[in-house]
Amino acid sequence: MDRTPGCPLDLPVKLRELAKTAPVSRVRIWDGSTPWLITGYAEAREVLTDPRASSDQRLPGYTFAAPQAKAFHTRNRSMPTVDDPEHAYLRRMVTADFSNRKAEALRPVFQRTMDELVDAMLAAGNTADLFADLAVPMSSKAICEVLGVHHSEGERFAALGRIMAVPGSPDSVHARVVEDMRALLSSLVQQAHTDPSDGVIGHLVRAGELPDEEIVATALLVMAAGHGATAHMTTLGTMALLTHPDQLELVRESRDPVFIANAVEELLRYLSVAHLGRRRVAKEDLEVGGVLIRKGEGIIVATDTANHDPRAFDGDPDALDLHRDARHHLAFGFGVHQCLGQQLSRVLLQVVYGTLYRRIPTLELAIPVDQISYKLDLAIYGVNELPVKW
Amino acid sequence: MTVDAGRGFVRINLDREKCIGSGQCVLAAPDWFDQDEDGIAIVLEGTASEEDSEDVHQAAYTCPALAISLDSE
Numbered sequence: 001m002d003r004t005p006g007c008p009l010d011l012p013v014k015l016r017e018l019a020k021t022a023p024v025s026r027v028r029i030w031d032g033s034t035p036w037l038i039t040g041y042a043e044a045r046e047v048l049t050d051p052r053a054s055s056d057q058r059l060p061g062y063t064f065a066a067p068q069a070k071a072f073h074t075r076n077r078s079m080p081t082v083d084d085p086e087h088a089y090l091r092r093m094v095t096a097d098f099s100n101r102k103a104e105a106l107r108p109v110f111q112r113t114m115d116e117l118v119d120a121m122l123a124a125g126n127t128a129d130l131f132a133d134l135a136v137p138m139s140s141k142a143i144c145e146v147l148g149v150h151h152s153e154g155e156r157f158a159a160l161g162r163i164m165a166v167p168g169s170p171d172s173v174h175a176r177v178v179e180d181m182r183a184l185l186s187s188l189v190q191q192a193h194t195d196p197s198d199g200v201i202g203h204l205v206r207a208g209e210l211p212d213e214e215i216v217a218t219a220l221l222v223m224a225a226g227h228g229a230t231a232h233m234t235t236l237g238t239m240a241l242l243t244h245p246d247q248l249e250l251v252r253e254s255r256d257p258v259f260i261a262n263a264v265e266e267l268l269r270y271l272s273v274a275h276l277g278r279r280r281v282a283k284e285d286l287e288v289g290g291v292l293i294r295k296g297e298g299i300i301v302a303t304d305t306a307n308h309d310p311r312a313f314d315g316d317p318d319a320l321d322l323h324r325d326a327r328h329h330l331a332f333g334f335g336v337h338q339c340l341g342q343q344l345s346r347v348l349l350q351v352v353y354g355t356l357y358r359r360i361p362t363l364e365l366a367i368p369v370d371q372i373s374y375k376l377d378l379a380i381y382g383v384n385e386l387p388v389k390w
Numbered sequence: 391m392t393v394d395a396g397r398g399f400v401r402i403n404l405d406r407e408k409c410i411g412s413g414q415c416v417l418a419a420p421d422w423f424d425q426d427e428d429g430i431a432i433v434l435e436g437t438a439s440e441e442d443s444e445d446v447h448q449a450a451y452t453c454p455a456l457a458i459s460l461d462s463e
Binding site: 048049088091092095096098099100101102103148327328330333334335339342343346 | 410411412413416417418425427428429430448451452454455457
C-alpha cells in the first residue's frame with residue numbers, strides 16, 4: 001500500500017484511518033479476494049493467539065501477500081505455514097539455537113564483526129552505503145552463526161544472501177538465487193552428516209528426526225525470514241534516527257545498555273518492517289472485536305498498524321520516542337508463530353545502534369531524504385541503499 | 391523476592407507444554423524466569439510480592455504463547 005510522499009516512515013493513511021474507525025474490516029486484495037483486515041492492537045493479539053485462526057496456507061481462503069509469496073510457501077512447507085501440533089514439533093527442535101542465552105553468547109561475536117565493518121568503512125573514506133556495507137554483512141554473520149555455516153562457505157552464503165535481501169530483484173532472478181541457496185544449504189547438510197557443526201543444521205542432523213530435505217527447508221526458512229528482515233531493520237532504523245536528530249542524540253550519548261535495549265524495542269515498534277501483515281484463515285467461525293469471522297474466510301493481521309494503536313501505546317504512537325515503553329509491540333508477531341530469531345535480532349540491533357553513532361558521531365545521510373527509494377512490495381519494508389557520509 | 395507473611399503476592403503458573411521458547415519472560419522478568427537447555431521456559435521463583443510484581447505481569451502479558459498465568463493471593 002502506498003505511503004504519503006514525503007513521509008516514508010509513516011504508515012499508509014488509509015490504514016491509519018481504518019485503525020481508528022474499524023479495527024476489524026473487510027478489504028479487497030491483489031487476487032480479488034476480500035479477507036478481513038485487523039488493524040487494532042487488542043484484536044490483533046486476539047487473532048494471533050486463537051488456534052482457530054490457522055496458518056495453514058493449503059487451506060482454501062488463505063490469503064497470500066503476493067504471487068511470489070504464494071510460490072515460495074507452496075514449495076517450502078515449514079514452521080510458519082503449519083499449525084500445532086506439527087508446528088510445535090518442528091519449532092521445539094530448534095528453540096535451543098534461538099534462546100536468550102544463545103543470543104547473549106553471540107553478542108561479543110556480533111560486536112567484533114560490527115567493529116571490523118566500521119573500521120573498514122572508516123578506512124575506505126567518508127561515504128558508504130549503510131545497507132550493503134554494514135547491514136547485509138552483519139545480518140549474514142548472524143545467520144551463518146545460528147545455522148552453523150563454516151567460515152569457508154561464508155562468502156558464498158553472504159553473496160547469495162545479499163541478492164535475496166535486496167528488494168526489487170526480478171522474480172526470475174530471485175527464484176534462481178533461492179535455488180542456489182537451497183543447493184548450498186543442501187551441501188552443508190551433507191557435510192554435517194560427517195562433521196556436524198554447532199548450530200541449527202548440525203543439531204537437526206544429529207537429532208536424526210527430519211529427512212535432509214526438511215532440514216534444508218528449515219535452514220532456508222531461517223535465511224529467508226531472518227536475513228532480509230534484520231538487514232532492513234538495521235538500515236531503516238538508522239534512517240529513522242538520522243531523520244530524528246533529537247532521538248539520535250539520545251542514542252549517541254548513551255552508555256546505558258538498558259536504554260539502548262529500550263530504543264531497539266521502540267524502533268522495532270515504530271518501523272514494524274514486516275509490513276504486509278500476518279496471514280491466517282479461519283478454520284472455524286470465530287468472533288474478533290465483536291465481528292463474526294466465518295470458517296474459510298481469510299484474515300490479514302496488520303501488526304504494523306496495531307503497533308501504532310493509541311489504545312495500546314502511551315503518547316503519540318506515530319512519533320518516535322525512544323523513552324516509550326514499547327516492549328509489548330507486535331513487530332515480531334504474536335502467538336505461537338512469533339519470530340523464532342527475535343532474541344538474536346534484538347542483540348544484533350543493540351550492538352549496531354549502540355556502536356555505530358558512537359564510533360561515527362558525524363554520520364549523516366549523503367542524499368536528500370526524498371531521494372531515497374523504498375520497496376513497498378516485498379514482505380519487509382526497506383530501502384535499496386542508504387548512502388551515508390561523515 | 392521473599393514474600394512477607396500477610397501481604398499480597400502473585401503466584402506464577404507456567405505451562406511448559408504451551409511454551410514456544412520465545413524468551414520474552416526471561417527478558418521481562420529475569421529474576422523469575424530462565425530457559426532450560428532446550429530453550430523452554432522455567433520458573434526460578436514461583437511467587438512475587440504485589441509491589442515487586444511489575445516484571446512478572448509484563449512477562450505474562452508479552453508471552454506470545456499465553457503460557458503464563460498469575461494468581462493473586
